Amino acid sequence: MSVSELLRGLRWYFRELTGEAEYDRYVERHGQRHPDLPLLTRREFERQRIDRGDEQPGTRCC
Amino acid sequence: MTTTLKLPNINARSVLVWGTVSLVAAIAWGVVAVSRGEPISAIWLVAAALGSYAIAYRFYARFIARRVLKVDDRRATPAERLDNDIDYHPTDRRVLFGHHFAAIAGAGPLVGPVLAAQMGYLPGTLWIVVGVIFAGAVQDMVTLFFSMRRNGKSLGQMAREEIGPVGGAAALIAVFAIMIILLAVLALVVVNALAKSPWGTFSIAMTIPIALFMGYYLRTLRPGQVIETTVIGVGLLLLAIIAGGWVQESGGSLAAAFTLEPRTLVICLIIYGFAASVLPVWMLLAPRDYLSTFMKIGTIGLLAVGVLLTAPVLQNEAITKFASSGNGPVFAGSLFPFVFIIIACGALSGFHSLIASGTTPKMIQKESQVRTIGYGAMLMESFVAVMAMIAASIIDPSLYYAMNAPAGLLGPTLESASAAVNNLGFVISPADLAAAAAAVQESTLVARTGGAPTLAVGMSEIFSGAFGGDGLKAFWYHFAIMFEALFILTTVDAGTRVGRFMLQDTLGNIYKPLARVSWKPGLWATSAIVVGAWGYFLYIGVTDPLGGINQLFPLFGIANQLLAAVALTVGTTILIKSGRAKWAWVTLVPLAWDVAVTLTASWQKVFSPDPTLGFFAQRDRFAGALDQDRILAPAKSRGEMEAVITNSTVDGILAALFALLIIAVILNAIVVWIRALRSPFPLPSSETPFVESKIVAPSGLFATAEERRVLATSGGEPRDGDHERV
Secondary structure (H helix, E strand, C coil): CCHHHHHHHHHHHHHHHHCCCHHHHHHHHHHHHCCCCCCCCHHHHHHHHHHHHHCCCCCCCC | CCCCCCCCCCCHHHHHHHHHHHHHHHHHHHHHHHCCCCCCEHHHHHHHHHHHHHHHHHHHHHHHHHHHHCCCCCECCHHHHCCCCCCCCCECHHHHHHHHHHHHCCCHHHHHHHHHHHHCHHHHHHHHHHHHHHHHHHHHHHHHHHHHCCCCCCHHHHHHHHCCHHHHHHHHHHHHHHHHHHHHHHHHHHHHHHCCCHHHHHHHHHHHHHHHHHHHHHHHHCCCCHHHHHHHHHHHHHHHHHHHHHHHHHCCHHHHHCCCCHHHHHHHHHHHHHHHHHCCCCCCHHHHHHHHHHHHHHHHHHHHHHHHHHCCECCCCCCCCHHHHCCCCCCCCCHHHHHHHHCCCCCCCCCHHHHHCCCHHHCECCHHHHHHHHHHHHHHHHHHHHHHHHHHHCCCHHHHHHHHCCHHHHCCCHHHHHHHHHHHCCCCCHHHHHHHHHHCCCCCCCCCCCCHHHHHHHHHHHHHHHCCCHHHHHHHHHHHHHHHHHHHHHHHHHHHHHHHHHHHHHHHCCCHHHHCCCCHHHHHHHHHHHHHHHHHHHHHHHHCCCCHHHHHHHHHHHHHHHHHHHHHHHHHHHHHHCCCHHHCHHHHHHHHHHHHHHHHHHHHHHHCCCCCCCHHHHHHHHHHHHHCCCCCCCCCCHHHHHHHHHHHHHHHHHHHHHHHHHHHHHHHHHHHHHHHHHCCCCCCCCCCCCCECCEECCCCCCCCHHHHHHHHHCCCCCCCCCCEEC
16 A cells, blocks of 8 residues: 555545545535535535534443 | 255464464463563553454454344445435444444543552453453444344333333433433542642643634634644644643742632533533534544554553552452452442443444444444453553552542641551652652642543653653643543533433423423523532532542442443343344343342442441441541541531432342343243344345455455445445
8 A cells, every 4th residue: 555545545534534524425415315405505514514413412431 | 954054264374363363362361360479561461452352353243243143234224224414324334433432432441440450450451351352342232233223223212112111211210320420420530630730720721712713613714624623623732731831830820720629620610511511512512522532542542552662561460459358448349349340431331332322323334344333343442441451550559559549548748648558558658759740740649539640640651651751751641631631521511411411301201392402491401400410429529538439430330330231131132032042141141240240339339337338337437426426537527527428328329229220120121031932923023124235335344355346346446435336
């Protein structure tokens, strides 16, 4: 594995782990799933995403 | 009738590899177990643990997945069937492993082993490794699997549906009770670590403005740029640790402002917990969670590298005299059952079943991945616990007891502490105690109970040995304190919020508006109740003359093991009900052990005539003395005597309540088991029906050659991870 492959893999991993990649996936699938709804901007999407945590807190263990 | 006997895929290479791993593990255990008197290297503990994990994962976890649970990769998981891109979403197994590990690992596996080092490193390490293999990782994996087969139902829901209303109600009470005690004990660990330490207090206080800044940055300046924001946050965090040293050295009014008494810290934490529970998550909770996850993974990795690089020598004995005498100063009680109670999270942690039946089952791509995520992530947590045991065992035992015995025993001065430690049979001079504190630039290390400061001293030894030398000892000490306090405060934030939701949900059945998250008075009232409940235990922990950790930590351990009993009972019940009684021993054996441990511990805590062990005996001793107007040490006044009496009563009632809950759940389950065994056909199942899966994905962390071939024919390496719809 070359250094650039390793860096690309790490970037992919952290983008997935932190949820940064979710917007890309949303844009990609928007057309197939909800073509009738307007496409959210990144700002709107991230607000909705983080505000969902107000309703469903994730448990953290000891 | 012919049966095709499918021989397991035996080849010479596999036999050689697993033969070698077994041999290494066996030699390492041999060295660890046999050596007496002469100090051994910590590397042996690491080798014994890692070798055992590898064998358990390869053979036992595979056996459970294939034979007992019968995982079926042709079956679509809820993530695939119900995919809504919100809570249900098929997630790459390596990413989900990271999520799941970050959710289960916290301060628990770091603190428990430090306290259990009182019995020596051997009993604790044995339980951490054997316990995780046969109990903890099994519980996590089985709960994850059964919840996944039920669209991600929670443990409470499963207990109600599979066992009955009594089991369900007991599970709910157990979850709430453990949450309150857990938050109180963890907050107590933070208070003990920060009391009178301007360096630590300043650094931790700074995490609040750092998190607020990150929240604002992520909300308005750079939406969605989580990695960038976290990198900035971690940079600021390191700066805060360095600046803490400057604040302490300045010695002026700034240092004085951050030199806080334990009682003041309690009030700060209560206000903080309330604020974190009512504020929107984007402001404080979410950014703190990013920081804490990053620090968790980074520091644990660093610790593993440090242990391997420095190969420290264990100073602790293999088995100390306190293991059998049961009169150790850190916590009372003998090896059985208390080692198994105190090491809560690293070996078997009931709390994990809440996570394994929460978000994780809704994100899993393939059924067979429960082995990697459920079993594998728990093995990693166990390894964290082994490293904590190492960190506690490489420091001088006399310093260990000077740090971990209650303040009431050690007295107010270095001389009194030195004398008390000598009474325990270890030698440390007042000058040595002063030097140990000076090395990490703390005013004192005496009676810094709770495990965090001890772990920080051990970690600073390891880190300064590996990176940077003695000059950086104080930095690494405060780095370790920061890292633990950060996790704990994140757990306190999230736990208060989860507790509040549970309360809102339950009380919502009585008065509807309370269940609405947006109704502010309900939000504040339920937050206040949750904060008030753990705040009460935190306060009595801080003011208890007998030492809060000594009194409360066993209760936390009992509550956590009780929750594990509920999870294992649910697992056993489902196995029996679905016609797999012959495999029920997989969860029944750890359940029987866990119940024996928990009930013995509760029994002793309630009925023991020894006042250092039994809460009611303690109460009677102090009440009797007070009637004759006598003041018993370590209490110094009538008020303190009364505090001991009240606390012992409350703690004793709780211990009894926990024991009754566990008995209720199990009796109810046994009735269901008998009904299921007598029934000629399997009882109705709450499992969701079979739907064929259209996803291809590897089951282990690394794709096998065969899995790569299948992936390649199904359309090559896709963009988001290794899964592809065919």
